Amino acid sequence: MGENTTAAVKNPPPTTGGxxxxxxxxTGTGAFQIIPRRKQFYVLTGVVVLVCILSMAIRGFSxxxxxEGGSRITFPATxxxxxxxxxxxxEDTVGSEPVSVQTVGSGGSASFLIQAETLSVPQSxxxxxxxxxxxxxxxxxxxxxxDTIGVSAVSSTWGGEITQKAxxxxxxxxxxxxxxxxxxxxxxxxxxxxxxxxxDLIVTxxxxxxxxxxxxxxxxxxxxxxxxxxLYDTVVVFDKVEENVxxxxxxxxRTYAExxxxxxxxxxxxxINTSLTTILPILSLMVIAVWMLGVGTLKDLALVxxxxxxxxxxxxxxxxxPLLVTFKEMRGNIKGHNKKVLDRRARAEERAAAAGRNAAAxxxxxxxxxGDAGGGVDDADKADADGGERPRKxxxxxxxxxxxxxxxxxxxxxxx
Numbered sequence: 020m021g022e023n024t025t026a027a028v029k030n031p032p033p034t035t036g037g038x039x040x041x042x043x044x045x046t047g048t049g050a051f052q053i054i055p056r057r058k059q060f061y062v063l064t065g066v067v068v069l070v071c072i073l074s075m076a077i078r079g080f081s082x083x084x085x086x087e088g089g090s091r092i093t094f095p096a097t098x099x100x101x102x103x104x105x106x107x108x109x110e111d112t113v114g115s116e117p118v119s120v121q122t123v124g125s126g127g128s129a130s131f132l133i134q135a136e137t138l139s140v141p142q143s144x145x146x147x148x149x150x151x152x153x154x155x156x157x158x159x160x161x162x163x164x165x166d167t168i169g170v171s172a173v174s175s176t177w178g179g180e181i182t183q184k185a186x187x188x189x190x191x192x193x194x195x196x197x198x199x200x201x202x203x204x205x206x207x208x209x210x211x212x213x214x215x216x217x218x219d220l221i222v223t224x225x226x227x228x229x230x231x232x233x234x235x236x237x238x239x240x241x242x243x244x245x246x247x248x249x250l251y252d253t254v255v256v257f258d259k260v261e262e263n264v265x266x267x268x269x270x271x272x273r274t275y276a277e278x279x280x281x282x283x284x285x286x287x288x289x290x291i292n293t294s295l296t297t298i299l300p301i302l303s304l305m306v307i308a309v310w311m312l313g314v315g316t317l318k319d320l321a322l323v324x325x326x327x328x329x330x331x332x333x334x335x336x337x338x339x340x341p342l343l344v345t346f347k348e349m350r351g352n353i354k355g356h357n358k359k360v361l362d363r364r365a366r367a368e369e370r371a372a373a374a375g376r377n378a379a380a381x382x383x384x385x386x387x388x389x390g391d392a393g394g395g396v397d398d399a400d401k402a403d404a405d406g407g408e409r410p411r412k413x414x415x416x417x418x419x420x421x422x423x424x425x426x427x428x429x430x431x432x433x434x435x
Contacts, residue, residue, distance in 0.1 A: 051287065054280035057341035064338055068218060071225020078228050083235040084118060084134050084173045086182070092133040092146060094168040095156045096122060105131050105150070112149040113142055119233075143170045181236040185243060192243070196250055204257055207346040212253045215339035219249045223327045237319035245327025252293065252335035256286050260340065267356060274357045276344045283340050294332040301325050 043050035053060070084091070092109075102120040109117045117135040124130055138146065147168045150156075155163040193213055200209040220242060227234060259282035264275060273281075305321040347353045
């Protein structure tokens with residue numbers, strides 16, 4: 020037993036510290052300490068959420084005309100005409116810049132869309148005439164006509180109705196999802212998932228406020244869409260957590276937090292793959308919407324989806340499961356189990372330390388014995404180096420005794 024312990028101390032088992040990042044990512048062996056570092060993620064998330072809340076309270080949002088009301092002007096695009104030229108004609112006529120000017124559609128069906136603050140009837144007539152004089156848009160018969168320029172008023176009530184319906188749908192959605200998760204999994208998982216989703220909404224809305232992206236009805240619809248993705252990713256992780264902690268109290272090898280961290284690692288690659296395969300089509304949608312079609316609704320929807328899914332991926336990994344572990348560790352049964360695990364490890368470490376000390380003592384004794392035996396060898400070697408004879412080994416009591424039949428020593432000296 021002593022030899023085995025000594026060998027174990029001198030030759031420790033290989034560790035996984037030298038494995039590559041992607042190897043650990045794909046194997047999901049718990050190499051990424053996400054749950055043990057949850058306080059750092061809490062601080063990071065708290066700072067981001069605080070900045071977002073302050074921005075929404077101080078800067079507010081840049082609402083589109085669907086929420087604040089305004090005028091919308093459309094007319095067929097003419098060749099070699101840019102949106103900046105249209106904006107200059109509008110500003111010279113009205114005296115103020117339009118909210119936005121964009122190209123809608125492509126090819127022969129392309130048209131200009133001008134969004135501006137509410138125009139009076141005389142202003143609308145002046146803008147129509149100025150645009151017709153400058154660009155000469157043609158009708159279906161190919162002849163220039165002012166009738167192709169349309170001016171319509173947009174009421175703010177439509178955006179308000181969309182917002183009210185979206186808030187109602189959001190509340191119903193959260194209640195139903197919370198009940199489902201509580202029944203399918205457990206109450207703590209439902210609280211953690213809903214809290215993570217609320218943080219997703221706050222951060223996504225805060226980014227819109229900070230950057231100044233325009234909030235349109237498509238933005239509100241996109242917010243509801245990202246809730247489903249965020250919850251889906253969180254439920255996948257929770258399902259793995261539930262599988263890992265099954266029979267937790269019948270073993271004393273790992274704590275609840277360690278089992279949850281293992282579940283996060285085992286689903287980490289799946290979460291990243293799901294996010295990438297979702298984000299790539301959204302990026303394609305943005306390219307098509309912004310650079311090719313110039314469709315404002317598609318652009319708004321794609322932008323909020325891109326931000327929301329990125330935030331949702333972070334929250335499902337670094338917020339939802341850490342919150343679940345925090346909630347769990349407030350309960351007495353989890354505290355008691357963690358204490359048993361830690362006590363067992365402490366006893367094992369004490370036994371290992373004692374075995375190490377015993378093994379070191381045995382090695383020290385062996386080294387001392389080897390040193391004593393080596394002294395004779397050193398003397399023989401020294402004699403060889405000096406060119407003398409090796410000292411003969413003598414036996415006590417026999418060194419001066421002549422062998423049987425030998426001549427006396429005095430006669431041997433006289434003859435020689």
